[in-house]
Amino acid sequence: MRVKLNVTGIVQGVGFRPFIYRIAIKNGLTGYVRNRGDAGVEVLLEGSKAALDGFLLDLYKQKPPQACIHRVIQTPLQGKNEYSQFSIIQSSAETEFSGSVVPPDISICGECLTELRDTQNPRFDYFFITCVNCGPRFTIIERAPYDRDTTSMRDFSLCSFCLKEYTDPSNRRFHAQTVACPLCGPKAYLTTNKGEAIKCADPVRQAGKLLNEGSIVAVKGYGGFHLAASAALEAPLVRLRQSKSRRVKPFAIMAKSLEAVETFAEVNSKEKELLSSYSRPIVLLNKSGKYHLSPLVAPDLHNVGVMLPYSAMHYMLFDRVGDLAFVMTSANPPNQPIVKENDLALQILSGTVDYFLFHNRNIVQRCDDSVMRVHGDRSVFLRRSRGYAPAPIIIRKPAKHCVVALGGELNNTSCVLNGDKAFISQHIGDVENLETLSFLQETIGHLVNLTNSKVDTIACDLHPKFTTTNLARNLAEKNRWQLVQVQHHHAHVAALMAEHGVEEIVGVVCDGYGYGSDGSAWGGEVLLCDNGVVNFNRVGHLEKQPLVGGDLATKYPLRVAAAILNKKIDVSQWLLQNSSRLPYGETEAKLIISQLKKGSAPETTSLGRILDAAAAVLGVCYERTYEGEAAMRLEAVAAKGKDVLDLDLIIRDNVVDTSQLLFAVYENRANYSKSDLAYSVHAYLAKNLATLAVGKAKEHGISTVGFTGGAAVNALLASLMRKVVEEAGLRFLVHELLPAGDGGVSFGQAVVGGFSDF
Ligand SMILES: [Zn+2]
Numbered sequence: 191m192r193v194k195l196n197v198t199g200i201v202q203g204v205g206f207r208p209f210i211y212r213i214a215i216k217n218g219l220t221g222y223v224r225n226r227g228d229a230g231v232e233v234l235l236e237g238s239k240a241a242l243d244g245f246l247l248d249l250y251k252q253k254p255p256q257a258c259i260h261r262v263i264q265t266p267l268q269g270k271n272e273y274s275q276f277s278i279i280q281s282s283a284e285t286e287f288s289g290s291v292v293p294p295d296i297s298i299c300g301e302c303l304t305e306l307r308d309t310q311n312p313r314f315d316y317f318f319i320t321c322v323n324c325g326p327r328f329t330i331i332e333r334a335p336y337d338r339d340t341t342s343m344r345d346f347s348l349c350s351f352c353l354k355e356y357t358d359p360s361n362r363r364f365h366a367q368t369v370a371c372p373l374c375g376p377k378a379y380l381t382t383n384k385g386e387a388i389k390c391a392d393p394v395r396q397a398g399k400l401l402n403e404g405s406i407v408a409v410k411g412y413g414g415f416h417l418a419a420s421a422a423l424e425a426p427l428v429r430l431r432q433s434k435s436r437r438v439k440p441f442a443i444m445a446k447s448l449e450a451v452e453t454f455a456e457v458n459s460k461e462k463e464l465l466s467s468y469s470r471p472i473v474l475l476n477k478s479g480k481y482h483l484s485p486l487v488a489p490d491l492h493n494v495g496v497m498l499p500y501s502a503m504h505y506m507l508f509d510r511v512g513d514l515a516f517v518m519t520s521a522n523p524p525n526q527p528i529v530k531e532n533d534l535a536l537q538i539l540s541g542t543v544d545y546f547l548f549h550n551r552n553i554v555q556r557c558d559d560s561v562m563r564v565h566g567d568r569s570v571f572l573r574r575s576r577g578y579a580p581a582p583i584i585i586r587k588p589a590k591h592c593v594v595a596l597g598g599e600l601n602n603t604s605c606v607l608n609g610d611k612a613f614i615s616q617h618i619g620d621v622e623n624l625e626t627l628s629f630l631q632e633t634i635g636h637l638v639n640l641t642n643s644k645v646d647t648i649a650c651d652l653h654p655k656f657t658t659t660n661l662a663r664n665l666a667e668k669n670r671w672q673l674v675q676v677q678h679h680h681a682h683v684a685a686l687m688a689e690h691g692v693e694e695i696v697g698v699v700c701d702g703y704g705y706g707s708d709g710s711a712w713g714g715e716v717l718l719c720d721n722g723v724v725n726f727n728r729v730g731h732l733e734k735q736p737l738v739g740g741d742l743a744t745k746y747p748l749r750v751a752a753a754i755l756n757k758k759i760d761v762s763q764w765l766l767q768n769s770s771r772l773p774y775g776e777t778e779a780k781l782i783i784s785q786l787k788k789g790s791a792p793e794t795t796s797l798g799r800i801l802d803a804a805a806a807v808l809g810v811c812y813e814r815t816y817e818g819e820a821a822m823r824l825e826a827v828a829a830k831g832k833d834v835l836d837l838d839l840i841i842r843d844n845v846v847d848t849s850q851l852l853f854a855v856y857e858n859r860a861n862y863s864k865s866d867l868a869y870s871v872h873a874y875l876a877k878n879l880a881t882l883a884v885g886k887a888k889e890h891g892i893s894t895v896g897f898t899g900g901a902a903v904n905a906l907l908a909s910l911m912r913k914v915v916e917e918a919g920l921r922f923l924v925h926e927l928l929p930a931g932d933g934g935v936s937f938g939q940a941v942v943g944g945f946s947d948f
Pocket residue numbers: 298299300301302303319320321322323324325
């Protein structure tokens with residue numbers, strides 16, 4: 191019999207054709223396999239029914255580890271057999287099917303690592319050793335079908351040795367598009383910060399040595415440049431912080447090995463599994479008692495972001511030095527995407543670094559590292575990017591519309607929803623300027639093309655002035671797409687519902703800021719969705735608190751604290767005592783006091799601002815230099831505390847009182863430790879919000895309460911809330927596949943758009 195199979199999913203760039211070749215030969219079938227322009231794979235088979243059955247069994251049971259089969263469409267063919275053998279034939283540009291996508295980047299595999307260390311191997315010491323099972327994928331592919339010619343590997347023609355492996359069905363590099371060797375493949379080289387070449391036999395290890403000696407080196411990786419420096423020395427980190435204008439924002443580090451990590455951090459089995467997974471994310475780990483890295487790596491935090499090497503180049507950096515870890519932070523100018531081009535790197539980074547470790551292979555798609563942490567035995571995404579994007583999230587039922595969603599403004603991603611698959615882009619960042627905006631546009635175009643999606647709807651935030659809202663309006667008009675604007679916190683809850691496939695939920699959504707349906711600032715919300723993802727009701731929230739000085743209050747939490755305390759006491763004296771904590775000292779304090787007397791300021795229900803205010807009253811943080819700083823530092827302080835205040839719940843008319851909480855902290859600041867008071871703040875907020883949500887759930891006969899928004903990455907809040915919800919006999923849901931923060935908003939917008947009726 192003759193049959194054609196069209197396989198969709200992640201089936202290109204994962205060794206799928208060689209696999210098909212092998213199982214076709216094994217089962218005695220003839221025909222061909224080829225990649226298609228829609229990122230799917232087409233197989234034509236000729237042979238007996240028994241052989242075909244055997245093939246199909248192998249297809250599902252023995253597929254390559256990184257492959258993901260979504261669908262196999264079988265079409266019986268008429269006519270006589272035409273093929274006398276089975277072969278891999280030239281790819282076709284056909285784009286009939288949609289929903290397939292190229293795989294994420296894959297960290298170096300064990301076999302390649304062994305070869306890297308084998309003096310007899312032709313790829314001994316080769317920084318770009320890869321095979322069919324490992325190496326960059328998403329970041330090198332321009333378009334489907336995945337062939338050498340559609341990747342940035344096309345600049346390197348295979349030498350006879352590589353070609354032999356590439357064409358040998360029994361070889362691990364059979365049809366591996368990233369195959370290369372020192373003779374024919376990409377080359378690494380070291381330059382000064384002016385771009386002058388430095389002659390050396392071993393540029394990668396030389397770079398490692400320079401790091402060890404205190405230099406800052408820009409290292410070109412898979413998805414962009416990292417700024418690397420010693421994690422043990424103070425001087426390079428001081429310089430790095432000055433030039434990156436990052437006074438205290440934590441730097442991620444790359445550790446040599448798991449054993450190295452264990453010398454400075456606590457690592458449980460789940461964290462080990464994540465660290466060594468093929469995605470190799472940055473994992474936030476608690477610093478251990480033996481923490482010995484520079485305090486400048488992650489100042490005033492109880493945890494530190496750690497990743498393991500994911501390419502041969504990374505492993506080699508550590509070879510000739512005693513360092514257990516290097517700082518490895520994304521090289522991006524403030525509010526701009528990570529740098530990926532060599533010439534741009536020279537232009538932008540030469541003032542920051544001492545040396546460049548370049549290679550001559552282009553990066554097609556930039557992609558920042560992913561960031562995760564572990565709550566109990568659950569992994570939580572802070573950023574879903576390298577190693578995960580663009581693999582789709584599969585939702586329970588197909589959407590009515592094909593949607594592109596632009597996300598919000600900060601920590602953004604975009605999303606393409608096609609049928610039951612949502613393709614979420616890599617981390618884009620803060621869409622506030624031209625560079626990030628054009629990066630956002632590029633990712634949308636790329637995702638739509640890769641997945642062969644026929645978009646009819648575009649979703650964005652409700653905020654009338656966001657850059658992304660404007661872009662959505664323009665694209666809707668230009669392409670005649672339906673425009674759907676989704677309230678920020680609604681998008682968070684919709685994302686949580688779609689991820690878990692639930693039709694009703696009471697969602698607690700906490701973060702820093704989102705534009706509310708009433709035009710005011712929201713951020714501590716209880717939303718009821720009782721009929722799918724499309725509609726919501728705001729059934730509760732935190733008390734509104736004034737933001738004296740608007741955005742300044744977000745930056746300097748003393749302002750929020752003073753305004754809240756001012757509701758109960760005269761704060762003039764306290765504020766003047768602490769005026770040195772404000773950038774303009776006493777003058778500013780007096781101005782705030784007079785503003786408080788006038789009593790007109792914008793208000794917010796944000797949970798973030800309450801944590802900020804508590805941090806200021808406790809003296810934990812007076813200035814926010816990076817997003818979520820005060821909240822993160824307060825969580826760090828609370829880590830070893832207990833609930834000493836044990837305040838009564840105060841919920842009036844579905845509003846959780848926060849003034850009383852802050853006042854209690856203020857009143858007791860001399861009576862208890864900072865740690866216990868910080869814990870008490872978390873306990874009060876979590877218990878009140880969870881109790882309010884549980885009440886609403888019971889009132890509406892709903893069995894599920896969820897927690898989402900940026901604050902849901904706070905392990906303490908999440909665990910305290912879980913306790914209240916589960917003790918009430920309800921199910922508690924948090925994100926598992928997506929970031930709880932704004933990186934998940936585009937997905938939420940997409941599902942609201944995708945299931946809307948119009
Ligand atoms: Zn490999």
